[in-house]
Structures are given as C-alpha cells and as structure tokens.
Amino acid sequence: MNKLKTGDQVIVLTGRDKGKRGTVSARIDVDHLLVDGVNVSKKHVKPNPLKGTTGGIVDKTMPIHQSNVAIFNPASGKADRVGIKLLADGKKVRVFKSSGEEIKA
Template identity: 80%
Template sequence: MNKIRKGDQVIVLTGRDKGKRGTVTLRVDEDHVVVDGINMVKKHVKPNPMKGTTGGVIDKTMPIHQSNVAIFNAATGKADRVGAKILADGKKVRVYKSSGEEIKA
C-alpha cells in the first residue's frame, strides 16, 4: 500500500522547496511523486511545426522522491507520518501516526 497517494496534501521536508505545501498530482513510479508547484525547473523546448508548438523556455514540474515529502495533517497543521490499520470489517486504511485517526482521501 502506498503511503502517499494522488490527491494527498503534502509538505516538503528537504531541498530548495522545504516547507512548501502542495497536492500530489501524479505517482511517476514506486518512489517518485509529482507535486504541483514544487520542484519547478526551466526547460528549453524546440519549436515543432508538426505538432503546432512554439519554442522557448517553459516552467515544468519535475518528480520528487517520496521520502522528501510528508503528508499534511490539517488537524495539527504539521507534517505527519503515515501508518496502516486494519478495521473490524477487514479493510486496510491509512492513519496518522501521531493521533491514530483515519486519513480521509
């Protein structure tokens, strides 16, 4: 089970974007996530008349390793770790480690 999923509010723990918050828009692979507004880079693109794109410098969001982000707990206003708990009906859910309450996604 992935501890950080698409749509989660996360906070960046390390790097040049430390302390910034954003929403996970994509899981690239098992270890990397794309968070909108985080890890922005300038990319130089060539024009492609076949696709109708113009060239220039664009801002692009790059993936960030999931160990460098933590889920944001709105109740405490801080970053929190994620654990797993099995409910009485056998369903496995994610919970905040600090309080033990279920993460609503």
C-alpha cells in the first residue's frame, strides 16, 4: 500500500521549493511524484505544425522524490508521517502518525 496517493495534499521538506504545498497529481514510478506547483522548470519546445502546437518556453512540472515531501495534516497545519492500520474487518487504512486519525482521500 502506497503511503502517498494521487489527490493528497503534501508539503515539500527539502530543496528550492521547501515549504510549498501542493496536490499530488500523478505517480511517475515507485519513488517519484508529480506535485502541482512544485519543481516547475522552463522547457523550450519546438513548434509542430502537424499537431498544431506552437513553440516557445513552457512551464513543465518535473517529478520529485517522495522522500522530499510529507503529507499535510490539516488538523495540526504541519507535515506528518503516514502509518497503516489494520481494521477489524481486515481492511488497511492510512492514518496520521501524530494523531492516529484516518486520512480521508
């Protein structure tokens, strides 16, 4: 079970975007995430008349390693760790480590 999923609010712990918050928009692979508004770089693109795209400089969101982000706990207003709890009916749910409350996603 992945501790960070698409749609989670995360906060950046290290790097040039330290302290920024964003939403996980996609998982690239096991270790990397795309977070909206975080790790944005400029990319020079060529025009392609066959596809109808214009050239220029565009902002592109680059992947960030999941160890550099932590889930945002709205109750405390800070970053938190994620734990996995087994319910009585056998289901696994994600919980905040600090409070033990379930993460609603």
